[in-house]
Amino acid sequence: MVQLTSIILYCLKQLSKERTVYSIYHLLNGKKSSQTIQDAHLFSLKKFFGVLSPLSRDSYDSMIRTLQEQGYIINHGEQRFLLTSSGESFLNKHPILNELNGWEYHQITWPFWERLSLLIQVASNIVHQEKCYIPIQKNKDVHQWVKTVLKEMKVPKYDLGRMIYQELIACFEHNKTLDPSVLVFRLTGFQQIGLTPMQTAQKLSMNHFDYQLQFINIIHYMIRKIAEKPEQFPILSLLQQELRQQHELTQSSRKTWQLLIQGYSLEAIARLRKLRESTIEDHLVEIALYVNHFSIDPYVEQKLQEEILAVSRRIASRQLKLIKDQVNKASYFQIRLVLAKYGGS
Amino acid sequence: MELEDLLKKQFGFTSFKTGQKEVISALLNKQHTLAMLPTGTGKSLCYQLPGYIFEGQIVIVSPLLSLMQDQVEQMKQYGEKRVVALNSFLSQEERGNVLAFLDRYKFIFISPEMLMSPYIIQKLKNISISLFVVDEAHCISQWGYDFRPDYSKLGEVRKTLGNPLTLALTATATSKVREDIIRSLGLNGVKKIESTIDRPNIGFFVEQIADYRQKEDRVLELVAQLQKPGIIYFSSKKAAEQMADLLSEQQICRASVYHGGLDQDTRILIQQQFIYGQLDVICATSAFGMGVNKENIRFVIHFHMPMQLESYLQEIGRAGRDGEPSIAILLYSPGDELLPLQLAEGELPSESQIDWLFNLLENEGESVNGGRKLSETWRELGGFSEVQWRIVEEFVTRLGQQNKNLCSIRNEIKEFAKRRGQAKKESIFKMKSWIDINTCRRKFILHYFDDPFTSEINQCCDRCGLQLEPYHSFKKSPQKETIDISWKEYLQKLLINGVLNK
Numbered sequence: 084m085v086q087l088t089s090i091i092l093y094c095l096k097q098l099s100k101e102r103t104v105y106s107i108y109h110l111l112n113g114k115k116s117s118q119t120i121q122d123a124h125l126f127s128l129k130k131f132f133g134v135l136s137p138l139s140r141d142s143y144d145s146m147i148r149t150l151q152e153q154g155y156i157i158n159h160g161e162q163r164f165l166l167t168s169s170g171e172s173f174l175n176k177h178p179i180l181n182e183l184n185g186w187e188y189h190q191i192t193w194p195f196w197e198r199l200s201l202l203i204q205v206a207s208n209i210v211h212q213e214k215c216y217i218p219i220q221k222n223k224d225v226h227q228w229v230k231t232v233l234k235e236m237k238v239p240k241y242d243l244g245r246m247i248y249q250e251l252i253a254c255f256e257h258n259k260t261l262d263p264s265v266l267v268f269r270l271t272g273f274q275q276i277g278l279t280p281m282q283t284a285q286k287l288s289m290n291h292f293d294y295q296l297q298f299i300n301i302i303h304y305m306i307r308k309i310a311e312k313p314e315q316f317p318i319l320s321l322l323q324q325e326l327r328q329q330h331e332l333t334q335s336s337r338k339t340w341q342l343l344i345q346g347y348s349l350e351a352i353a354r355l356r357k358l359r360e361s362t363i364e365d366h367l368v369e370i371a372l373y374v375n376h377f378s379i380d381p382y383v384e385q386k387l388q389e390e391i392l393a394v395s396r397r398i399a400s401r402q403l404k405l406i407k408d409q410v411n412k413a414s415y416f417q418i419r420l421v422l423a424k425y426g427g428s
Numbered sequence: 429m430e431l432e433d434l435l436k437k438q439f440g441f442t443s444f445k446t447g448q449k450e451v452i453s454a455l456l457n458k459q460h461t462l463a464m465l466p467t468g469t470g471k472s473l474c475y476q477l478p479g480y481i482f483e484g485q486i487v488i489v490s491p492l493l494s495l496m497q498d499q500v501e502q503m504k505q506y507g508e509k510r511v512v513a514l515n516s517f518l519s520q521e522e523r524g525n526v527l528a529f530l531d532r533y534k535f536i537f538i539s540p541e542m543l544m545s546p547y548i549i550q551k552l553k554n555i556s557i558s559l560f561v562v563d564e565a566h567c568i569s570q571w572g573y574d575f576r577p578d579y580s581k582l583g584e585v586r587k588t589l590g591n592p593l594t595l596a597l598t599a600t601a602t603s604k605v606r607e608d609i610i611r612s613l614g615l616n617g618v619k620k621i622e623s624t625i626d627r628p629n630i631g632f633f634v635e636q637i638a639d640y641r642q643k644e645d646r647v648l649e650l651v652a653q654l655q656k657p658g659i660i661y662f663s664s665k666k667a668a669e670q671m672a673d674l675l676s677e678q679q680i681c682r683a684s685v686y687h688g689g690l691d692q693d694t695r696i697l698i699q700q701q702f703i704y705g706q707l708d709v710i711c712a713t714s715a716f717g718m719g720v721n722k723e724n725i726r727f728v729i730h731f732h733m734p735m736q737l738e739s740y741l742q743e744i745g746r747a748g749r750d751g752e753p754s755i756a757i758l759l760y761s762p763g764d765e766l767l768p769l770q771l772a773e774g775e776l777p778s779e780s781q782i783d784w785l786f787n788l789l790e791n792e793g794e795s796v797n798g799g800r801k802l803s804e805t806w807r808e809l810g811g812f813s814e815v816q817w818r819i820v821e822e823f824v825t826r827l828g829q830q831n832k833n834l835c836s837i838r839n840e841i842k843e844f845a846k847r848r849g850q851a852k853k854e855s856i857f858k859m860k861s862w863i864d865i866n867t868c869r870r871k872f873i874l875h876y877f878d879d880p881f882t883s884e885i886n887q888c889c890d891r892c893g894l895q896l897e898p899y900h901s902f903k904k905s906p907q908k909e910t911i912d913i914s915w916k917e918y919l920q921k922l923l924i925n926g927v928l929n930k
Contacts, residue, residue: 203922203923206923207922207923210923210924210925211925215505215506216505217501217505217696217700218501219693219696219697219700221497221692221696223522244922244923244924244925245923245924247923248919248920248923248924251919252916252919262915263915264914264915267915267918267919268915268918270918270919270922271697271700272921272922272923273922274704275704275706275921275922276697276700276701276704276706277697278697279693279694279697279698280694281694282684
């Protein structure tokens, strides 16, 4: 579990006992709650958002127990953990996977894979002139996408396989540290069915969780690479068509945001939506995280903003309580807004 | 056109399998038909082919969602695009689209619960149904091993739809169940086509094993010896998983596990790997097999005894569809019947659970009249399993609509649970007595299904002197793929056709 250990250690280090160990669990699971999303930004852990979803509480608990037994972390009470020196040196020896980009890609990771695997299955069967086969992906949208792509493609059908092959090889060749096996053996084609995640992990003698992380890592690498130079990947770049991430507020926050642009005040929105003001405050913090042109000035005076940031930097903490002790006149809501807006960078 | 010509043109077959032609002829003569055809003999052809003769739509009621999806996909795979499945897999929007243009489809698969919607019934009334098919028709009967409450209302549905020409299909039903099907659907002048359920190329073999551990060893030994591919059935997911691991670890064969607890993608991959010969053995629960069209399965081993002869027959029926000799082996250890007895109990609400729920309803002065919904919290508090809860809900809704009072609903559910529980127990004991008999196992089964078929079969069963050696593999069992190809070679194999390139 080298990869996963590194990631958990890295996260714990970033949190430095300001959050419980379960905030990492929610992060890896990609929980869409204001708290988790804010933590991801505040502690610069965005890239791990949702990279291990779904992860069960039980397996997470047992991982943490193992890390403790191995002496990499120590319990600091109240479900908070700190790295030991051997934890530190483990982390130094085993750098974390460098292509993970959970926050940017978590929503398009799976659709990208579904499209890629179906496209390759279809191309493979075309190349081998086989019309009778069961599509390996069941998602109707993905079927529709492949149909459209095939229709619009200006490539002769028999050449499709060769072109995809060359693009994939070119894509993988740019990064020699990645092992394309984690992805390739899962592909299905003409009279050849791909392996399941479990089978691939076994074949490559990997721990199941590490395997999953490596798989996501290589998908995220592909997404980045293809988006950077779409002209080099005329076919593969179709995989991202209309899949680009639209920065996603939680549904409820989006409603609040819409009312906000229409000029409603925080209190009015709470009344209108029959929600507590504190809930609307949560939404505002979330909006401050994503919506660049959202100004927090109406809620926190400029001078107070600067003060909060200065304190946060000075005491090197993002723990609300500690900041509040120093800037008494600021409310928790105001501190959260400021940290959300400027604290992540 | 002769039926055979149509068969050739639409399906590419040159001859009918047992019973198919009789069923199709009866339907063409506008006779309601009850067809009992053995598993793996192409029951679906019996309604597909008339579809190319009849003007209107063919409506097929099917109880299992996954099976329905498989059937639809297979039809599409063979070029029939006018086919659709109306079930809970469809989104609201998709369903709206399908219902708006229902008459564009020729074959409409539908789940029984969809048929409970008045809106959908109205839509179905607007098209012209030339054939109403009830697949897995034994689910109608309370005496059947797989009774489904929503199936018992199909007779009413049929009436509402104007008594269309009807085909009831089943693979395994005793004569009592068959009578039930006809009565429940309200069919008059039924043509019964009951081909023998016997599969002469499948031999029976029962082995007594002292305990669980030795059973495991015996399976390892058998799998190493027998000709593959094969399926091993388990009643527990965990046991299936363990055995698949053992088989792989000891490199006896390429094995994998299959059960309902795996995610859909994994299930599809495993099933396809097996079909394409990338796996030799599947360790499965009863979730595996429906819709798996693989001709050359050489053995089916039962690690646990099934809950009834009907499902046993279904499961072993997956072997030897190519007509070649195949073997069905059941391993029995003393006390094995306790597991199915336990499972059966878990499928019905217990007396105390029913009392708990109805006391609660009475105390709270709750009325269920007009078909009121029960709260999900009660399900959790009362510890009802999904199956148990479905039964309770069905009774409460149906009887509530008839404005019956709580007391009589309580009694009716209890009465039902008792009766069903008894029927399930009897099935298990029947299965057990088949394991115990000293006489021919095939005759016992045929007699159970009132099947008059008799013929001398060479490789019949252990009681008739069947030995396992003829089923042994001549080859040393195929080791794991020793040639490991690189990922590049794998990609090449998929995407570049060597033959075309040269």
